[in-house]
Amino acid sequence: MEPLSHRGLARLSWIDTLYSNFNYGAEDYDAEGNEEPKVLPEGSETMPYIDESPTMSPQLSTRSQESGDGVSPTPTDGLGTGGERDAGKGLEMRKLVLSGFLASEEIYINQLEALLLPMKPLKATATTSQPVLTIQQIETIFYKIQDIYEIHKEFYDSLCPKVQQWDSKVTLGHLFQKLASQLGVYKAFVDNYKVALETAEKCSQSNNQFQKISEELKVKGPKDSKENHTSVTMEALLYKPIDRVTRSTLVLHDLLKHTPADHPDYPLLQDALRISQNFLSSINEDIDPRRTAVTTPKGETRQLVKDGFLVELSEGSRKLRHVFLFTDVLLCAKLKKTAVGKHQQYDCKWYVPLADLVFPAPEESEPCPQVHTIPDHELEDMKMKISAIKSEVQKEKAGKGQSRAIERLKKKMFENEFWLLLNSPTIPFRIHNRNGKSYLFLLSSDYERSEWREAIQKLQKKDLQAFVLSSVELQVLTGSCFKLRTVHNIPVTSNKDDDESPGLYGFLHVIVHSAKGFKQSANLYCTLEVDSFGYFVSKAKTRVFRDTTEPQWNEEFEIELEGSQSLRILCYEKCYDKTKLNKDNNEIVDKIMGKGQVQLDPQAVPTKNWHMDVIEMNGIKVEFSMKFTSRDMSLKRTPSKKQTGVFGVKISVVTKRERSKVPYIVRQCVEEVEKRGIEEVGIYRISGVATDIQALKAAFDANNKDVLVMLSDMDINAIAGTLKLYFRELPEPLLTDRLYPAFMEGIALSDPAAKENCMMHLLRSLPDPNLITFLFLLEHLKRVAEKEPINKMSLHNLATVFGPTLLRPSEVESKGHLTLASDIWSHDVMAQVQVLLYYLQHPPISFAELKRNTLYFSTDV
Numbered sequence: 038m039e040p041l042s043h044r045g046l047a048r049l050s051w052i053d054t055l056y057s058n059f060n061y062g063a064e065d066y067d068a069e070g071n072e073e074p075k076v077l078p079e080g081s082e083t084m085p086y087i088d089e090s091p092t093m094s095p096q097l098s099t100r101s102q103e104s105g106d107g108v109s110p111t112p113t114d115g116l117g118t119g120g121e122r123d124a125g126k127g128l129e130m131r132k133l134v135l136s137g138f139l140a141s142e143e144i145y146i147n148q149l150e151a152l153l154l155p156m157k158p159l160k161a162t163a164t165t166s167q168p169v170l171t172i173q174q175i176e177t178i179f180y181k182i183q184d185i186y187e188i189h190k191e192f193y194d195s196l197c198p199k200v201q202q203w204d205s206k207v208t209l210g211h212l213f214q215k216l217a218s219q220l221g222v223y224k225a226f227v228d229n230y231k232v233a234l235e236t237a238e239k240c241s242q243s244n245n246q247f248q249k250i251s252e253e254l255k256v257k258g259p260k261d262s263k264e265n266h267t268s269v270t271m272e273a274l275l276y277k278p279i280d281r282v283t284r285s286t287l288v289l290h291d292l293l294k295h296t297p298a299d300h301p302d303y304p305l306l307q308d309a310l311r312i313s314q315n316f317l318s319s320i321n322e323d324i325d326p327r328r329t330a331v332t333t334p335k336g337e338t339r340q341l342v343k344d345g346f347l348v349e350l351s352e353g354s355r356k357l358r359h360v361f362l363f364t365d366v367l368l369c370a371k372l373k374k375t376a377v378g379k380h381q382q383y384d385c386k387w388y389v390p391l392a393d394l395v396f397p398a399p400e401e402s403e404p405c406p407q408v409h410t411i412p413d414h415e416l417e418d419m420k421m422k423i424s425a426i427k428s429e430v431q432k433e434k435a436g437k438g439q440s441r442a443i444e445r446l447k448k449k450m451f452e453n454e455f456w457l458l459l460n461s462p463t464i465p466f467r468i469h470n471r472n473g474k475s476y477l478f479l480l481s482s483d484y485e486r487s488e489w490r491e492a493i494q495k496l497q498k499k500d501l502q503a504f505v506l507s508s509v510e511l512q513v514l515t516g517s518c519f520k521l522r523t524v525h526n527i528p529v530t531s532n533k534d535d536d537e538s539p540g541l542y543g544f545l546h547v548i549v550h551s552a553k554g555f556k557q558s559a560n561l562y563c564t565l566e567v568d569s570f571g572y573f574v575s576k577a578k579t580r581v582f583r584d585t586t587e588p589q590w591n592e593e594f595e596i597e598l599e600g601s602q603s604l605r606i607l608c609y610e611k612c613y614d615k616t617k618l619n620k621d622n623n624e625i626v627d628k629i630m631g632k633g634q635v636q637l638d639p640q641a642v643p644t645k646n647w648h649m650d651v652i653e654m655n656g657i658k659v660e661f662s663m664k665f666t667s668r669d670m671s672l673k674r675t676p677s678k679k680q681t682g683v684f685g686v687k688i689s690v691v692t693k694r695e696r697s698k699v700p701y702i703v704r705q706c707v708e709e710v711e712k713r714g715i716e717e718v719g720i721y722r723i724s725g726v727a728t729d730i731q732a733l734k735a736a737f738d739a740n741n742k743d744v745l746v747m748l749s750d751m752d753i754n755a756i757a758g759t760l761k762l763y764f765r766e767l768p769e770p771l772l773t774d775r776l777y778p779a780f781m782e783g784i785a786l787s788d789p790a791a792k793e794n795c796m797m798h799l800l801r802s803l804p805d806p807n808l809i810t811f812l813f814l815l816e817h818l819k820r821v822a823e824k825e826p827i828n829k830m831s832l833h834n835l836a837t838v839f840g841p842t843l844l845r846p847s848e849v850e851s852k853g854h855l856t857l858a859s860d861i862w863s864h865d866v867m868a869q870v871q872v873l874l875y876y877l878q879h880p881p882i883s884f885a886e887l888k889r890n891t892l893y894f895s896t897d898v
Contacts, residue, residue, distance in 0.1 A: 128205055130295040135200050135209075138288045142193050143259055145281055149186040151256040152274045153179070159247075169246050173656075177236045178271075181226040185278055188219045210305025213289060217312035224316070226278050237271055286313045339363045339514070341521045343492045346528060348462050350477045351386075353409075355459050357527065358386065360478075361518050362492055365501055366390050367468065369476065370518055385515040389470045392501040396490060397469050411460045414833025419457050420570055420599065421867045426450040447531055454529035457570055466490075482566055482573035484605050487629045529571040530600060540568075540600035541637050543667040546727070548593045548647070549579050552608060554657040555586040555630070560611040563659065565594060567601040567637075577724045580752060581611045593727025598637070598665075606652050606659055607632045631657040637665075682738030685766045692806040699806075699813045702737045705748060706760035707817045714753035715820065716827045721838045725758030733759040764842045771807055771814075771843045772799075772872075780844065784872045796875055801887055811843070812884055815876055822877070832877045833870075840870035 156179045163172045170178075192212060199209050241248040251271035258265055289310040296303050343362040348355050349369065361368045370383035430446045433439075462479040466486045469475045480486050506514065530540075549563050565577040576596045582588035596604075609627040631654025642648075647662040683691050683702050691700045714720050729751055736744045737759075748756060764771055772780060776799055783795035800808060818839065822832045845865075876882070 131292065132200065132203050134288060134291045134295060135196070138284075139193070139196060139200050140259065141284065142189065142196070144256075145277060146186065146189055146193055147257040147259075148269070148274055148277050149182060149189065151254045151269065152182055152271070152277075153186060154254070155250050156182075159250075169244060169250075170240055174236055174240055177229065178233050178240070178275075180229045180233055181222050182278075184222045185226065188216065188222065192216050208301050208305075210302035210309065213285075213292075213309040214305045214312075216285065217309040217316075220282070220312065220316045223278060223282055230275070230279060233275055234272065237275070282313070282317065286310065286317060289313060339365060341523070342496065343489070344518075344522050345524045346458075347466075347478045347480065347489075348459055349386075350479055355479065357455075357459055358478075359383065359518070359522065359524075361522070362489075362496070363514075364496055364499075365392070365504075366506075366514075367394060367493065368514065368518070370515060381519060383515050383518040385511055387474075387476065388506065388511070388514075389468060389476075390501070390503050391493065391497050392503040393471050394493065394497070395469045395471050396493075397467060397475070410463060412833070413829070413831055416457065416461055417833060417837055417870075419453055421870075423450055423453050423457070423570060424599075425867070426453070451529060451531040454531055454571055455527065458527065458529055458572060461572055461574075482605070483564070483575070483629065484566055484573060484607055484632050484634075487607075487632055527571075540602045541598045541639055541642065541665060541667075542600060543598055543665060545596045545598050545601070545604065545637070545642075546593060546647075546664050546666065547577070547596060547604070548662040548727070549590045549606070550649075550660040550662065551587065551589045551591070552657055552659045553587055558584045558586055559630075560584065560613070561588045561630070562609055562611060563590065564607045564609065565596060566605040566607070567596055567598060568603050569599045569601060573603075573605065580726070591728065594724040595727065596724065602637055603634055604637055604663070605632065605634045606654075606661065608654060608657055608659060631655040631659070633659070682740075684734055684738055684763060685768060687768055688771065688810060689804060689806045692810075698809045700763075700810065702763050703760065703810060703814065705745070706756050706763075707814070709748050709756050710753065710760070711817065711820065714757060715824050717753050718827070718829050720753065720821060720828050720830055721757045721761065722830065722834060723754050725755035726752060727758075729755035730758045730762055734762060737763075761838070761842055764839070765845075769847045770845055771811055773803060773807065774846050776802060777844065777846050780872050781868050784868055784875060792875075796872075797882075797887065800876075800882070808887075809884055811876075812882060814839075814843075815882070818877060833874060836870045836874035836877055840873040841866050844869040844872055 156175065159170050159175050160172070162169050163175060192215070195212050196209060199207050199212075237251060241251055253268045254271055254274060255266040256269050256274075258267065289306055293303070293306050293310060296306060341361060341363055345360060347358055347360050349358045350356075356371070358369050358371055361370065366388055368388040369386045371386060373382050373384045426446055426449055430443055430450070433443050433446065462481040464480045464483060464486055466478040466480050466489065467475055468478070545567070547565060549565070552561065552563070555561070560581050560583050562581045563579045564575050566573045566575050568574075577594035579590040579592045582590060608630045610630055612627050633652035633654040635650065635652060642663065642665045644665050644667070647664050649660065649662045652659050652661065683700060688700060692698065695701055697704075710720065717723075733744075733747060733751065733755065735741075736747055741747075770777070779795075779799055783792060783799055786792040786795060800811075803811065818835045819832070821828065821830055822835055825831050
């Protein structure tokens with residue numbers, strides 16, 4: 038679009054010639070006075086950067102009216118100073134700034150009108166049998182445009198008469214103040230901007246009618262312009278509101294510059310500027326298209342689209358890499374070690390042009406090189422160490438400890454977290470260069486793998502050329518990585534500022550209800566991931582709902598949170614084709630249909646009532662509910678008021694009533710798990726469906742005759758969950774409140790003989806029903822651990838699951854123990870896990886032998 042001259046506005050004789058081409062907010066003016074169209078470059082996926090820096094008065098240009106090129110910025114200071122010396126001319130400057138802004142506001146309103154024009158007919162067809170777009174797509178693409186249009190139309194209608202009837206007493210600060218106060222609507226627009234663009238692009242690809250509409254929208258010319266209208270694409274128009282916020286802020290700078298401090302407008306304009314700048318700071322993605330664009334020596338523009346830290350398997354060992362995805366190339370780098378004070382730089386390890394990059398089909402990929410995996414118990418031990426250090430840091434701070442001691446602890450915590458980050462990922466992500474080499478990354482989350490794959494595949498839809506970078510080009514590109522990177526810190530929690538949210542500790546209860554939006558029937562399931570110690574882990578999985586477009590799972594899960602801040606939901610189509618085996622990990626690859634993420638804000642996550650929500654992913658809507666239980670609440674054992682049934686009733690009462698040595702519920706659940714769940718991956722770790730667990734609980738409590746039939750039909754994770762729930766709801770722990778302090782002291786003994794003596798004596802001190810049941814469960818858990826190569830449940834994993842369940846004191850006993858959420862995790866829970874692990878690793882213990890053995894001398898308990 039041609040730059041806007043101020044036609045139709047009062048001409049100002051002395052300055053008219055200088056300013057005849059001054060374009061406030063016109064199409065090709067950017068914040069630095071450069072002629073640069075601010076439509077995002079093709080193929081860019083970055084959020085536009087919004088410039089919040091104060092600027093000079095707008096640059097002046099002496100553009101030749103005929104040629105339309107040759108810009109030479111002219112400094113304004115002399116003019117400004119001359120203008121300020123003359124009060125009348127100062128007022129004229131003020132009017133001039135406003136006139137230019139008003140003219141650009143008119144253009145902006147016309148652009149918004151052009152964007153809104155197709156919305157009504159599209160909505161009208163949405164309810165017919167042949168819709169162009171769905172209502173959801175329309176609402177996503179045109180999100181908040183109507184609101185923005187109404188705000189600016191009202192502003193323009195109020196400002197226009199004031200500028201036209203100009204005199205020294207005119208006040209308009211209140212109009213700018215009101216405009217600034219309505220900026221919240223722009224926040225919503227900016228948050229949705231990327232999705233709006235993606236939706237518009239997808240709809241264009243799948244619908245010719247919409248493609249024609251979006252490629253040629255008609256924008257009216259200014260009232261006094263000879264041009265009737267200009268053709269603009271929808272993508273370009275959707276960018277206008279983002280561009281506009283910066284323009285309004287620039288105008289406020291210049292108005293203040295030419296408004297006397299004693300003018301009634303001055304404080305109002307100052308307030309409007311403060312609001313605008315705060316707003317810009319809050320939404321600034323810090324990704325400036327001008328800064329993220331790298332120009333190669335051949336003059337091509339490269340945009341940084343995505344970057345992040347990934348673990349690469351290189352020469353048989355794990356290496357942390359910073360990976361950069363540009364519009365046409367994937368570059369893998371590592372930070373060079375530099376001397377103190379020297380500017381840090383990246384060292385390029387390898388790069389693959391996107392035109393040459395392929396993802397091998399799982400069954401085609403080469404067998405994975407032997408990767409050294411760290412046993413789960415070592416990872417869990419490291420988590421406990423980190424939690425213990427966190428507690429020490431908090432105690433040091435609370436006691437106003439020395440900053441040197443805190444720094445030392447933080448350094449240790451960083452080292453441990455870095456180790457965890459490097460050693461925990463196991464999900465393979467292979468990149469192959471069609472001209473040669475393959476590269477293998479290990480990720481901790483399927484969500485992350487999917488994000489990288491999708492970002493690369495989206496860029497590969499463009500017409501990309503293969504190329505080889507010269508050493509100079511590679512040096513320039515790698516050199517740009519440091520200033521371009523958007524992910525600055527390795528994702529470990531010790532990198533966070535003290536005032537950042539520590540995340541949630543406790544239990545998140547999630548019900549996955551249903552999903553809609555599938556185009557054809559499929560076998561569908563969902564998984565849930567939460568972040569833990571800087572990386573994401575999969576925590577729960579729904580059952581597969583067969584051959585449907587509208588799965589109804591209605592499954593509840595209890596997920597343990599360890600300082601978590603995000604919940605991710607992934608929806609998959611189950612693949613039953615055995616030929617689709619991934620050679621990297623011998624697992625059949627299921628197709629991700631959609632994925633989404635919700636923030637777990639400690640202030641916003643409900644703690645008492647269920648909160649229902651919908652997460653949207655690639656046109657699919659998954660309905661779910663969640664609530665949160667803090668760790669101290671979940672640590673309470675509440676004795677049952679009833680003495681019928683088995684849950685919440687003392688184990689001695691139940692065994693006496695049943696005339697059994699081990700409660701019926703324990704025997705039946707163990708038998709069922711050993712019959713068909715002993716090879717189930719993650720048995721006892723993966724949550725069962727809460728509604729199934731409650732049904733089993735009710736059946737055992739009512740002594741229902743059909744309980745055995747229910748057990749044989751029920752999902753095995755629900756049976757495992759029922760057994761855990763039984764022990765968790767005992768009015769006092771299986772290993773008793775009375776002996777709890779002694780167990781804590783016994784496990785802390787260093788001398789093996791003393792520890793053995795104490796730990797065996799404590800077992801003998803348990804009431805018989807407790808001891809017999811404990812030994813019965815112990816042997817079962819050992820049998821489960823024998824299948825660790827298949828079920829991935831080691832003795833340590835089982836101790837982590839059952840330790841707190843069997844030892845955690847009841848409410849009365851635990852009152853004195855509860856301090857910080859992370860404290861509970863690191864000290865009490867660590868010891869509870871260690872106690873159970875001690876007995877699990879011990880040679881078989883027989884009840885008769887234990888009772889008969891009097892070699893152990895007695896200790897006070």
